[in-house]
Amino acid sequence: MKSSRTAKDVLLVLFDGVQSLDVTGPAEVFAIAAHLVGEPGGYRVSTASLDGAPVRTSSGLTVVPDRTLAAAPVPHTLLVPGGPGTRASDPDLIAWLRGHAPRARRLVSVCTGALVLAEAGLLEGRRATTHWAFCDKLARDHPGVEVESDPIYVRDGHVATSAGVTAGIDLALALVEEDLGRDIALGVARQLVVFLRRPGNQSQFSxxxxxxxxxxxxxxxxxxxxxxxxxxxxxxxxxxxxxxxxxxxxxxxxxxxxxxxxxxxxxxxxxxxxxxxxxxxxxxxxxxxxxxxxxxxxxxxxxxxxxxxxxxxxxxxxxxxxxx
The missing domain is CATH 1.10.10.60 (Homeodomain-like)
Structure with missing residues (x-):
């Protein structure tokens, strides 16, 4: 399936203690969509860390970034995953996000990645969500953020935040549908054997x-x-x-x-x-x-x-x- 669309760069931020599924879930969604559309009409997915060195995920897996954050081009979609590594964010990462994240066309977080965005001041005055276990912390530490604890993801303008782990896949599928249409999103969902779309207003609490x-x-x-x-x-x-x-x-x-x-x-x-x-x-x-x-x-x-x-x-x- 070919398209005349220009590919959108998707950059996933890596750090020690990242939740591996927060990275690989959305990455697979965007990569499969790119394959279904055919170059150059889908996405170019890449990863980056502050120093470009391999990071150790919360499950013990090691992921090798494509480049340093400093060397990464301004992406269409910048995605910050969650994980235990967000509990004490690297001040250099926060500084990079403050300076560079506003240049991205779309800003996305998965799970506790919302805590990092909030610390960088990128959720101020916006509606947002995170993993249900951390919604109170997000609201307490960042009173300027309107925290919605129930939905699996929340869109507020060009900023999208999602709840824990698999909700990142749901949000990524919604973004693919928005960018490339329902047929492509359905094709991705079929390959991943998941629902095409759990809507963002679906509760985290089944x-x-x-x-x-x-x-x-x-x-x-x-x-x-x-x-x-x-x-x-x-x-x-x-x-x-x-x-x-x-x-x-x-x-x-x-x-x-x-x-x-x-x-x-x-x-x-x-x-x-x-x-x-x-x-x-x-x-x-x-x-x-x-x-x-x-x-x-x-x-x-x-x-x-x-x-x-x-x-x-x-x-x-x-x-x-x-x-x-």
Whole structure:
């Protein structure tokens, strides 16, 4: 697939203690997009560190940068990943970002890379997010930043910040779609075997992440079964029978081990499934409600209002407006 577009330079900043997936996830997205488009119409992906020396990632892998930051050309997209190395940022890196990052057409952070951008003053007066475990720190240390702790990524003008690790892939896919179109982004997603797009306003806290994983195998299997069968009979009685427990014992054990009741867990799973169908398909609200196990569209509407503060039709309309 050829294109007459000019390739966009994507520069990923490296430092000791960087999270390897924060680097390789977005890098793979942009590199695959470049391959699908064909030169010179996609991206030129490169890496750089302050001194050009190899860096050791948080997992122990060693990554060799392409060049020093001083020798790097002004990129279209400058990406700062996260990792333990962001906890005590190198003052020379902060100084470089202050002087050079504003020249990039687009500024991106993954995970705790937002802490580095904030320290360099690049998020002042902007909306931003980071890994949920560090949102309070970002807000506390940088009161001029409007921190949004729930979304997996936030766009504010030419600055985009994302939540932890895999959210960097979601953000990179959104940027590819913006730059090169949905077909290219879909091709990248298929090669990586991921969703084309989890929208930025999707919560960092899925039902599976918000609830603890049960310790006992029968309860873990019930959690998995709920996720895979949202339209099934998910009453306490049916789930208890699947776990081979009495309904009363099951309800108590489920809450004790997961931190939530079976009913709240089921509602969260069904709402998440319905959100994905409203975002990614043209199915009507009535069809979505059946697919997700709601008896009626009104039951789904009540669940959406209770969980998201909006009705399904309004949610779909708002989603399409914000992603068009």
């Amino acid at each position: 039902a599976q992440l918000s609830a603890q994983t049960a310790q006992r195998a029968p309860l873990r299997e019930v959690q998995q079964w709920i996720t895979e069968h949202p339209a099934g009979d998910l009453s306490v009685e049916a789930l208890a029978a699947r776990a081979r427990l009495s309904p009363r014992h099951f309800a108590r054990a489920f809450q004790a081990e997961t931190g939530t009741t079976p009913g709240r867990y089921v509602e969260r799973v069904r709402v998440e499934h319905a959100r994905r169908l409203l975002e990614d398909t043209a199915d009507g609200v009535e069809e979505v409600s059946r697919t997700c196990g709601y008896g009626t569209p009104e039951a789904m509407r009540r669940a959406f209002v209770r969980t998201l503060g909006t009705a399904p039709a309004d949610y779909r309309r708002r989603f399409r407006t914000t992603t068009s």
